[in-house]
Structure formats: structure tokens, C-alpha cells
Amino acid sequence: MGDTTKAVVETLDPITKRLLPSDITKGTLVPLKTILELRDYLSLCQVYVTRAPQKSVSSIFEVAKRISGNDGARNLPHLRRCIKPADLPPHLKNAFVNEGNGRTIHMAKSQWLYIVLGPKTEFSYQELEKELRVVEGMNDEVWLGEVPVPLLAPTSQSQALMWSHEFWQSIYRKNNPLGPHPSTIARTETFVARDAAIWMALAQQTAKKAQKAGMGEPIGAVIIKRTTPGRSDSGKAKKAGKGSDSQKEANDEKEAGSEGFSEGSDATNSDGESMASPSADITNDMKQLNISQSTTQPQSHSKSKVEAKEKTQIVAIAGDARWHKHGCFGETGNPMAHAALRAISMVAQKLVRSENRSESEEQIMEFECFQDKPLLHDEQLVFDADHPSPDGYLCHDLELYLTHEPCTMCSMGILHSRMGKVVFCRRMPLTGGMTSEDRARDVCGNTGACEGSCGGGQGLGLHWRKELNWTLLGWEWEADKSDALPLDPHIHA
Ligand SMILES: [Zn+2]
Known part of the structure; x- marks a missing residue:
């Protein structure tokens, strides 16, 4: 474990410290692409360009506007309207210099510019040529070219540079009409990146324990609550985003209800997980950690000290349990x-528990078919601790860490729970619901037998789709060292 990770671990609650594996693999967060980013990011359209002396530019604009009925280039604000011959992409420069009076106007001292007139579909070539011919300064040297350009704005600086080289000088305006605002992603990533490795390691460990216990596939989930009080960039954050974005940001900054666990524990990890049954074992753990239902409340003297810092607290942890008492669930196990x-359901149970505490201690909240009662010892430990801020809607603003890309059903469940962020490690190209990339058929390997039934078609991109009334930020976690939890590609995680 690196020094940075160690420092972060020091700030964690005792339960997390207790559960953490000793080996935490570093990695990189890769933001998920949205459906629109993949579908539209390189939609091209043909535009007419011409060249004219600098002094004639405004007359040219007027001609373009008059013929196209509006300012045809208005919908292409990411393209530089006028560029010098030297700024043309190399292949256009080579082509245009050999056309008409190209050699003269490509000379260093030339005052001529290349001008985007607008989408080809909005002009009649003959009319355009006729009108340009009478513009002062053109000297009958009317030249009209046709170039393909990206229809929509670039979503990053590097994309703009690439397009400038391949198509036409493009401008990145630090905006992304096709996905989350880049500044939101960048800002969120700075704090998620600090501890993502920890939560992912915990999810991986839970996955292995679930498999070892025979209750499910090696798939694990961890839900955490992050509190970032008084972030220094909070003013900027509020201004930067719009709509649900800024709403989420504002909620990010809302102070959470309680402080969680008191300090003081060892950091050892229990290997060789078995199904949690002896409650005495749990009680012992709780004692050892100096926590219990009644002592999870903040201790006033330490509160002010901790409050200034960002805090993360584990809310739920769950392994896959599709094979647990699966009798009637056939070959796929229990999808619920x-x-x-299971992790989301545990959060729900904590919320219910918190609401009902004064009325009754004996609530039966687990439904057999959901298997959302803690099964692993680790699950029980986290489950028994109070929800750090039991006042929001289900998973509003919480973060979910998964060993695998969730299936379509789980992806929708995550969306409906109002989860704020999701990070998963292994992509499930045939069955996952989060990514937007085409679902590859070649991952399967079973040509023939699965024809037509194992994917293909477009990914669903269920993290950010504007037509759904909730969006969440999503990342893929690329571990530096392969900590593979291989899964049959047909499995729905
Ligand atoms: Zn699922």
C-alpha cells in the first residue's frame, strides 16, 4: 500500500479499517462515455469554404447569410470561421494551394483568409458563386471548396487538436453538450481518485468471500457516503454546472447528519471468511472496535476537528448471493x-431502521427473495453500524464501487436509487448496462450456440442518459495490476 493510500486509510472509520485487505491495488479512473458522445461525437457534415482578402470578410459573411436564409455557420460555433492558409490541416493545404490562384494567396505575406460559409445543404452552388463574384476585392477569383467538418463541438482539448489536424481548426469551449460537464468530472475525480482503490479492494475481497462461501459469483459491491464540507471550490462548482448537475453539487456540499464511528481499532483483517451466523462474534467485533448502536453518534470533542475535512464512510457492503437458497431460480440463480x-437494499433497511428506532426494534425488513439479509460476516459488521446520514432519498449522493459492470436490471436499480456516482472494475461487454460502447459479439467465443442471444447492438449507457430523469457520474477502474476476478461473459453481474 502506497504512502498516499496509507494516509487515506488513517482517516477511515474503524469498521472499514478492520475489513480492509492488506493489498490495495492502485489504478486509474476512466470516465464512462455517454451514448451521445459515442453516437454523435463524429457526425460530419459538408461545408462550403471560400477564400477572400481580409477586408472582404464581412461582405462574404453577408452573402452567406443572405443565401442560406440565416447565418449558416451559426450552428458550427466550434469551428474557426476564418483561418489563415498556414492554419489549414496539411491535406487541405496541399490540395488548395494547387487550385486557382492558390500559390499567390498561400504566400507568407498574403492577406487572404479561408472562410467557412456554412453547411452545403443550405446553399445553391450557382447562386453562391454568382454572389461571391461581385464582392469587392474578389477580382473574379471566386474559389469554392467543400470540406467535411464535425457537426458537434469537441468534448476535450485533445479532441479539438485532433480535429484541427484532421478537419478544420476547432475550438474546445470547456463544455460537453453530450455528457456531464467536464469540470464536474474533473473536480469529482480529484477526490474519488484518492480512495477509489480502497473501496475497490474491499469490493474485490467481498466478491472472493461470496464465492468462497458458495453463496454467489465473485462479484462484490461497496456503497459509501462522502462528505465534503466547505470545499474551497464550492463557489465555482455552483456556477459551473446547470440543472441536475448543480443540484448534485449543492447536495454534495450539504453537511451530513452524523459523524459516524469513533476512533480506535486494530487494522487486521480476517481471512477465511465463513457465513456470518454467530452473533456473539459480531458483538465481539463491535466491542473490540468500541462501537455499537449507541456509540456511533458523534463525540462532540472530536467533531469540530474532523468536520473540516472530507470524510468517507462505508454504508453497505454486499457480495453476490444468487446461489444462496437458489432452488427455484434455475441456471441463472436469483437475480434479486x-x-x-443487495447493497442498495441494505441501505434501504438502514434508513427504515433509523426511522423506526423509537417505535420498534423488531422490524422484519428482509424479504426472502431479495436475500438482502447480511450473509457474510463483513456484511453484517457494516450493516449493524448506523447510516451516517439517514435523511436523504435512498442512495441519493452515495457512491457505489463494483467489481463488475452491473447488468441492465441492476443498472436501472442503481439509477432509481438516485446513486450519485458509480465506479466499476471489470467491463461486462455482453451483459453490462452502464457502458455505451457497442456490445461486442466476439467476447463470447461460443460462435453459433449463442448467436443472437448474447449481446450485440448498442450499449445502454445507463449512467447518463438525458431522457431518464436521473443521471449519475460513472467511471471504469483500471487496476495497475490485474486482480482478475474472471467471470463468464454471459453472466449478468
Ligand atoms: Zn445485476
């Missing part, structure tokens, strides 16, 4: 017992 759903 997928790790993500």
Missing part, C-alpha cells in the same frame, strides 16, 4: 440477489 441490489 445480485451484489448491487
Whole structure:
């Protein structure tokens, strides 16, 4: 474990410290692409360009506007309207210099510019040529070219540079009409990146324990609550985003209800997990950690000290349990017992528990078919601790870490739970619901037998789709060292 990770671990609650594996693999967060980013990011359209002396530019604009009925280039604000011959992409420069009076106007001292007139579909070539011919300064040297350009704005600086080289000088305006605002992703990533490795390691460990215990596939989920009080960039954050974005940001900054666990524990890890049954074992753990239902409340003297810092607290942890008492669920196991759903359900139970505490201690909240009662010892430990801020809607603003890309059903469950962020490690190209990339058929390997039934078609991109009334930020976690939890590609995680 690196020094940075060690420092972060120091700030964690005792339960997390207790559960953490000793080996935490570093990695990189890769933001998920949205459906629109993949579908539209390189839609091209043909535009007419011409060249004219600098002094004639405004007259040229007027001609373009008059013929196209509006300012045809208005919908292409990411393209530089006028560029010098030297700024043309190399292949256009080579082509245009050999046309008409190209050699003269490509000379260093030339005052001529290349001008985007607008989408080809909005002009009649003959009319355009006729009108340009009478513009002062053109000297009958009317030249009209046709170039393909990206229809939509670039979503990053590097994309703009690439397009400038391949198509036409493009401008990145630090905006992304096709996905989350880049500044939101960048800002969120700075704090998620600090501890993502920890939560992912915990999810991986839970996955292995679930498999070892025979209750499910090696799939694990961890839900955490992050509190970032008084972030220094909070003013900027509020201004930067719009709509649900800024709403989420604002909620990010809302102070959480309680402080969680008191300090003081060892950091050892229990290997060789078995199904949690002896409650005495749990009670012992709780004692050792100096926590219990009644002592999870903040201790006033330490509160002010900790409050200034960002805090993360584990809210739920769950392994896959599709094979637990699976008798009637056939070959796929119990779909309601997928790790993500179990974890979300545990959060729900904590909320109910918190609301009902004064009325009754004996609530039966687990439904047999959901298998959302803690099964692993680790699950029980986290489950028994109070929810750090039991006042929001289900998983509003929480973060979910998964060993695998969740299936379509779980992805929708995550969306409906109002989860704020999701990070998963292994992509499930045939069955996952989060990514937007085409679902490859070649992953399967079983040519013939699965024809037509194992994917293909477009990914669903269920993290950010504007037509759904909730969006969440999503990342893929690329571990530096392969900590593979291989899964049959047909499995729905
Ligand atoms: Zn699932």
C-alpha cells in the first residue's frame, strides 16, 4: 500500500479499517462515455469554404447569410470561421494551394483568409458563386471548396487538436453538450481518485468471500457516503454546472447528519471468511472496535476537528448471493440477489431502521427473495453500524464501487436509487448496462450456440442518459495490476 493510500486509510472509520485487505491495488479512473458522445461525437457534415482578402470578410459573411436564409455557420460555433492558409490541416493545404490562384494567396505575406460559409445543404452552388463574384476585392477569383467538418463541438482539448489536424481548426469551449460537464468530472475525480482503490479492494475481497462461501459469483459491491464540507471550490462548482448537475453539487456540499464511528481499532483483517451466523462474534467485533448502536453518534470533542475535512464512510457492503437458497431460480440463480441490489437494499433497511428506532426494534425488513439479509460476516459488521446520514432519498449522493459492470436490471436499480456516482472494475461487454460502447459479439467465443442471444447492438449507457430523469457520474477502474476476478461473459453481474 502506497504512502498516499496509507494516509487515506488513517482517516477511515474503524469498521472499514478492520475489513480492509492488506493489498490495495492502485489504478486509474476512466470516465464512462455517454451514448451521445459515442453516437454523435463524429457526425460530419459538408461545408462550403471560400477564400477572400481580409477586408472582404464581412461582405462574404453577408452573402452567406443572405443565401442560406440565416447565418449558416451559426450552428458550427466550434469551428474557426476564418483561418489563415498556414492554419489549414496539411491535406487541405496541399490540395488548395494547387487550385486557382492558390500559390499567390498561400504566400507568407498574403492577406487572404479561408472562410467557412456554412453547411452545403443550405446553399445553391450557382447562386453562391454568382454572389461571391461581385464582392469587392474578389477580382473574379471566386474559389469554392467543400470540406467535411464535425457537426458537434469537441468534448476535450485533445479532441479539438485532433480535429484541427484532421478537419478544420476547432475550438474546445470547456463544455460537453453530450455528457456531464467536464469540470464536474474533473473536480469529482480529484477526490474519488484518492480512495477509489480502497473501496475497490474491499469490493474485490467481498466478491472472493461470496464465492468462497458458495453463496454467489465473485462479484462484490461497496456503497459509501462522502462528505465534503466547505470545499474551497464550492463557489465555482455552483456556477459551473446547470440543472441536475448543480443540484448534485449543492447536495454534495450539504453537511451530513452524523459523524459516524469513533476512533480506535486494530487494522487486521480476517481471512477465511465463513457465513456470518454467530452473533456473539459480531458483538465481539463491535466491542473490540468500541462501537455499537449507541456509540456511533458523534463525540462532540472530536467533531469540530474532523468536520473540516472530507470524510468517507462505508454504508453497505454486499457480495453476490444468487446461489444462496437458489432452488427455484434455475441456471441463472436469483437475480434479486445480485451484489448491487443487495447493497442498495441494505441501505434501504438502514434508513427504515433509523426511522423506526423509537417505535420498534423488531422490524422484519428482509424479504426472502431479495436475500438482502447480511450473509457474510463483513456484511453484517457494516450493516449493524448506523447510516451516517439517514435523511436523504435512498442512495441519493452515495457512491457505489463494483467489481463488475452491473447488468441492465441492476443498472436501472442503481439509477432509481438516485446513486450519485458509480465506479466499476471489470467491463461486462455482453451483459453490462452502464457502458455505451457497442456490445461486442466476439467476447463470447461460443460462435453459433449463442448467436443472437448474447449481446450485440448498442450499449445502454445507463449512467447518463438525458431522457431518464436521473443521471449519475460513472467511471471504469483500471487496476495497475490485474486482480482478475474472471467471470463468464454471459453472466449478468
Ligand atoms: Zn445485476
